[in-house]
Structure formats: C-alpha cells, structure tokens
Amino acid sequence: xxxxxxxxxxxxxxxxxxxxxxxxxxxxxxxxxxxxxxxxxxxxxxxxxxxxxxxxxxxxxxxxxxxxxxxxxxxxxxxxxxxxxxxxxxxxxxxxxxxxxxxxxxxxxxxxxxxxxxxxxxxxxxxxxxxxxxxxxxxxxxxxxxxxxxxxxxxxxxxxxxxxxxxxxxxxxxxxxxxxxxxxxxxxxxxxxxxxxxxxxxxxxxxxxxxxxxxxxxxxxxxxxxxxxxxxxxxxxxxxxxxxxxxxxxxxxx
Amino acid sequence: xxxxxxxxxxxxxxxxxxxxxxxxxxxxxxxxxxxxxxxxxxxxxxxxxxxxxxxxxxxxxxxxxxxxxxxxxxxxxxxxxxxxxxxxxxxxxxxxxxxxxxxxxxxxxxxxxxxxxxxxxxxxxxxxxxxxxxxxxxxxxxxxxxxxxxxxxxxxxxxxxxxxxxxxxxxxxxxxxxxxxxxxxxxxxxxxxxxxxxxxxxxxxxxxxxxxxxxxxxxxxxxxxxxxxxxxxxxxxxxxxxxxxxxxxxxxxx
DNA sequence: TTCGTAATTATCATATAGTGATAATTTGGC
DNA sequence: GCCAAATTATCACTATATGATAATTACGAA
Numbered sequence: 001x002x003x004x005x006x007x008x009x010x011x012x013x014x015x016x017x018x019x020x021x022x023x024x025x026x027x028x029x030x031x032x033x034x035x036x037x038x039x040x041x042x043x044x045x046x047x048x049x050x051x052x053x054x055x056x057x058x059x060x061x062x063x064x065x066x067x068x069x070x071x072x073x074x075x076x077x078x079x080x081x082x083x084x085x086x087x088x089x090x091x092x093x094x095x096x097x098x099x100x101x102x103x104x105x106x107x108x109x110x111x112x113x114x115x116x117x118x119x120x121x122x123x124x125x126x127x128x129x130x131x132x133x134x135x136x137x138x139x140x141x142x143x144x145x146x147x148x149x150x151x152x153x154x155x156x157x158x159x160x161x162x163x164x165x166x167x168x169x170x171x172x173x174x175x176x177x178x179x180x181x182x183x184x185x186x187x188x189x190x191x192x193x194x195x196x197x198x199x200x201x202x203x204x205x206x207x208x209x210x211x212x213x214x215x216x217x218x219x220x221x222x223x224x225x226x227x228x229x230x231x232x233x234x235x236x237x238x239x240x241x242x243x244x245x246x247x248x249x250x251x252x253x254x
Numbered sequence: 255x256x257x258x259x260x261x262x263x264x265x266x267x268x269x270x271x272x273x274x275x276x277x278x279x280x281x282x283x284x285x286x287x288x289x290x291x292x293x294x295x296x297x298x299x300x301x302x303x304x305x306x307x308x309x310x311x312x313x314x315x316x317x318x319x320x321x322x323x324x325x326x327x328x329x330x331x332x333x334x335x336x337x338x339x340x341x342x343x344x345x346x347x348x349x350x351x352x353x354x355x356x357x358x359x360x361x362x363x364x365x366x367x368x369x370x371x372x373x374x375x376x377x378x379x380x381x382x383x384x385x386x387x388x389x390x391x392x393x394x395x396x397x398x399x400x401x402x403x404x405x406x407x408x409x410x411x412x413x414x415x416x417x418x419x420x421x422x423x424x425x426x427x428x429x430x431x432x433x434x435x436x437x438x439x440x441x442x443x444x445x446x447x448x449x450x451x452x453x454x455x456x457x458x459x460x461x462x463x464x465x466x467x468x469x470x471x472x473x474x475x476x477x478x479x480x481x482x483x484x485x486x487x488x489x490x491x492x493x494x495x496x497x498x499x500x501x502x503x504x505x506x507x508x
Numbered sequence: 509t510t511c512g513t514a515a516t517t518a519t520c521a522t523a524t525a526g527t528g529a530t531a532a533t534t535t536g537g538c
Numbered sequence: 539g540c541c542a543a544a545t546t547a548t549c550a551c552t553a554t555a556t557g558a559t560a561a562t563t564a565c566g567a568a
Binding site: 511514516527 | 539540541542543544545546547548549550551552553554555556557558559560561562563564565566567568
C-alpha cells in the first residue's frame with residue numbers, strides 16, 4: 001500500500017452502514033499492524049478527516065463538511081444547480097424531486113437536488129450517493145452522451161454482461177441521444193417515474209443530466225410533455241451558466 | 255513534507271476564492287518540483303478528490319460530495335440537525351435562519367441549517383464555513399461549555415490578545431454558561447441578531463450550539479424570550495437523539 | 509481511590525517508497 | 539499535421555513509512 005491510497009482505503013471503510021471503526025478493526029480489515037494504522041489514523045484526525053469518539057471508535061470528521069462547501073461554491077455544475085433547481089421545482093407541472101446528476105467514475109451521482117414542498121416520497125437519487133449507471137432515466141441521459149472507448153469502459157464495468165445485452169442498450173442510448181429525452185417507469189424506485197434530459201459542457205468535461213422524479217399515476221401521459229419542456233428550459237439555463245464559467249477562465253488565463 | 259500532510263496541503267490550496275489550480279501553481283506555492291506535484295495530483299484525481307478541468311486546471315472532485323453524504327448519514331449531530339432543524343424553523347416565532355454549529359479545531363462551523371421560507375438575508379454562518387470563535391452568539395454558546403486548558407488553548411489561538419481582554423471574555427462566558435443563553439446584536443452580520451443555546455454530548459465529545467438568527471427591529475425585546483423557549487426545546491430533542499446514539503453504540507459493544 | 513486491562517504512543521533498525529532532475533511522450537491549440 | 543505546453547516515465551538517491559516491541563496513558567470495575 002502506498003501514497004494516498006493507504007489513507008483513502010481507511011476513509012473508504014467508513015460507510016452509511018458502518019460509520020464507526022476502531023483501530024483494531026481497520027487494521028484487521030486492511031491486513032496491517034495496529035501500530036501502522038494508529039499512525040495513519042492520527043494523521044487523518046489531525047487533518048480533520050477523522051474524529052475520535054466514544055468507545056475508542058473513530059468516525060468521519062468535519063473537514064469533509066468544509067471541503068464540501070468549497071466544492072459547492074466552486075464547482076460550476078453544483079453552483080448552477082444551487083442557482084436554478086429551486087426554480088425548476090417551482091416551475092414543475094407536477095409535484096416532484098428535481099435531480100442534477102453527473103458521471104462519477106463508473107457510477108452516476110446526484111450533486112444537487114430540490115423538491116416541491118408536497119413531495120415527500122423517499123427516492124434513491126440522494127445527493128452524494130453513487131448509483132449504478134445502467135438503470136434509470138437519470139443515468140441513461142448521461143450515458144447517452146458518451147461514445148467510443150469512453151462508453152465501452154463504463155459499460156464493461158456495469159452489470160450488463162454479454163454483447164447482445166450491451167448492443168440493445170446502446171441502441172436505446174442512441175434514441176435518447178437524438179431525442180434529448182429519457183423516461184423510465186419504476187426502474188429505480190417502484191411507483192415512481194423518472195424523466196431526464198442531458199446537461200453537458202465539453203470544455204469542462206462535464207457529462208450530467210437534469211431529472212424530474214414523480215409519482216406514476218394516470219395523469220402521466222398528459223403531464224410528461226410539460227415536464228420535459230420544463231427540464232429542457234432549465235437544462236439550457238444551467239448549460240449557459242457553465243459556459244460563462246469557461247469564458248471567465250479563458251479571460252483570466254490570457 | 256511527509257505522510258498525509260503533503261496531500262492535505264494540496265487540497266487546502268483549493269478555496270472559495272481560488273478554486274482552480276494548475277500543477278505549476280501548486281508546485282510554486284508549495285516549493286516543490288512539478289514532477290512531484292504531478293504525481294501527487296494524479297493520486298488525488300484517481301481517488302476523486304481532485305478533477306482535471308479546462309486549461310490544465312484542477313478543481314476539487316466529487317468524492318468530497320460522496321463523503322459528505324456518508325458523514326451526514328452517520329454523524330449524530332448532523333443527523334439530529336437534519337431531523338429537527340426544519341421543525342425548529344417552522345416553530346420559530348420569528349422569520350429566521352436556524353444554525354446548528356460545532357467546535358471545529360479553533361473555529362466554529364455550522365454543520366446543518368434551515369430557514370423560514372421568507373427569510374432571505376445573507377448570513378455568515380453557512381454550512382461548512384469555519385468562523386472565528388470569539389464573535390457571535392453561536393460561537394459563545396459553544397465556548398461557554400469549555401473549561402481549563404481546553405478553553406485556554408482555543409483562546410490563545412483566537413484574536414483576543416492580552417489577559418485583561420481574555421479575562422473579561424471569560425466572565426461573559428460564565429454568565430452564558432449559567433443562563434444557558436447567549437445573545438449578540440450585529441456582531442457578526444450588521445442588522446442581524448443571534449440567539450444561541452448550548453448543545454452538548456459529553457460521551458461523544460461534541461460541543462455545539464443551536465442558534466436563531468433574525469432581523470434586529472423593534473419587536474426584538476418581545477420576541478426574544480419565545481425564541482429561546484423554542485431553541486431550548488429543540489436543543490433538548492437534539493441532545494436526546496444524540497444520547498440514543500451513544501446507547502446504541504454501548505449496546506453493540508457489549 | 510486503586511487496580512488492571514485495553515488503548516495509544518514512542519522507539520528504532522530495516523526496507524520501501526517518495527523525491528526530483530531529466531528525458532520521453534502525449535495533448536491541444538493554430 | 540505542426541509546435542509548444544502539459545503530462546508521464548525513468549532512475550539513482552534518500553527520506554520516510556513500516557512493524558515488532560516496549561513504554562505510557564486512559565479508563566472501567568471493584
């Protein structure tokens with residue numbers, strides 16, 4: 001184990017399911033002596049990435065909250081989301097959750113969201129939660145923007161095994177690409193519909209999507225066109241704002 | 255430079271003011287050769303803590319968002335905040351921002367917040383933003399819980415120089431400690447009042463405060479008692495929920 | 509409070525892995 | 539398809555992480 005990886009592997013152990021670890025547990029899990037782990041944990045505590053707590057346990061530290069703020073203030077996609085998502089939810093023709101998600105490694109992750117006041121369903125696309133890339137409108141609207149070896153790499157890492165299955169999926173993606181819209185019913189959360197449109201900025205290397213998630217009832221066929229109209233208009237706003245960031249950078253560099 | 259520190263120093267360069275860095279800039283800032291920084295940056299990119307973007311710049315990466323979610327799901331204080339802060343704002347007798355803040359090194363940092371719908375003032379206590387520890391009701395309600403060398407260490411690092419100044423401040427803190435309430439007017443943000451009450455859990459080593467920040471007008475003297483009543487009742491709820499976490503841990507350990 | 513166990517830190521010889529100057533390669537803008 | 543800048547690879551040299559062990563500290567139970 002070397003470099004940043006050794007710290008990263010420790011941090012990665014802390015999860016929603018198991019948020020508390022003792023040094024002994026970490027050492028056992030990583031096959032390392034406790035003396036080494038003590039040293040590494042101490043460094044992470046000093047930096048605020050870990051904190052010690054009751055019963056000689058450790059948990060994630062508040063430095064993460066601080067970095068999350070800096071990231072939210074400086075990431076063009078998140079900034080756009082914070083500026084527009086409330087408005088997008090307010091303008092939505094249906095009570096819903098609005099999700100701004102992006103490609104994150106071989107997963108898709110929501111980085112900003114908003115919901116109408118009345119919408120109280122639990123949804124899988126929570127901010128910061130990596131989701132499988134082949135399921136749901138949110139993910140497909142992102143995947144549809146990828147091509148060539150980039151797409152292949154992601155698909156290889158996915159749950160889609162076999163060329164036939166992947167071939168059929170790629171055909172679906174092409175349709176999404178040309179229509180700029182993706183819809184799935186109950187594929188991620190039962191009883192919920194997802195509608196998503198792509199959000200891109202080539203210069204920034206951002207492949208993202210803007211989604212509207214709402215309850216699947218008999219008004220769906222009537223409301224869906226309005227949902228997409230709303231998503232398209234806000235996707236455009238978000239893309240424009242991201243482009244203005246690119247222009248700023250270009251101005252600073254010269 | 256050694257251990258986690260070398261990565262930490264790189265990450266720390268990324269701020270709200272300067273969120274984009276080239277390898278050359280980092281190398282210059284840290285007095286290191288570019289070849290070394292390239293290697294370190296590559297590791298951070300591989301882990302998702304940094305991302306490359308336009309113009310050979312780098313910015314903070316989305317792994318931070320993922321860790322922030324895990325932290326929010328597992329930190330007892332933040333969890334309590336997410337569960338109760340909306341309700342606290344809704345029950346507030348005045349349009350306001352509700353802030354749950356904690357001690358973070360030698361600073362105070364908001365880790366969760368909520369605001370009433372109409373309250374649209376910009377406030378300094380944003381989630382994830384470290385604030386100086388000697389100013390504002392939010393900070394003082396936390397400081398008032400500290401004693402002995404713990405308090406001294408924090409005060410030494412503060413802007414309060416000189417024993418007289420510190421002595422006077424400590425007297426103030428004692429009053430806050432006994433009354434369990436702290437109020438400041440315009441000390442952090444002009445035209446705004448802050449009311450704060452302590453939130454503690456000894457077992458978890460958490461020193462925090464719950465604050466209500468609202469506009470300073472001529473209704474203040476009438477509304478303040480109700481503000482504190484509201485804060486105290488929710489502080490109690492939050493403390494109870496944190497204690498239940500301690501009990502859970504104790505149950506698991508035995 | 510004292511005791512005793514577990515948790516944490518310190519020590520140090522050894523081996524490993526980071527360093528940095530340089531060269532090779534890739535990338536991206538005219 | 540060219541050139542300059544960005545990025546990666548190479549490698550001898552050290553600095554530093556490692557891990558077994560010992561020393562210290564913290565903490566819960568009598």
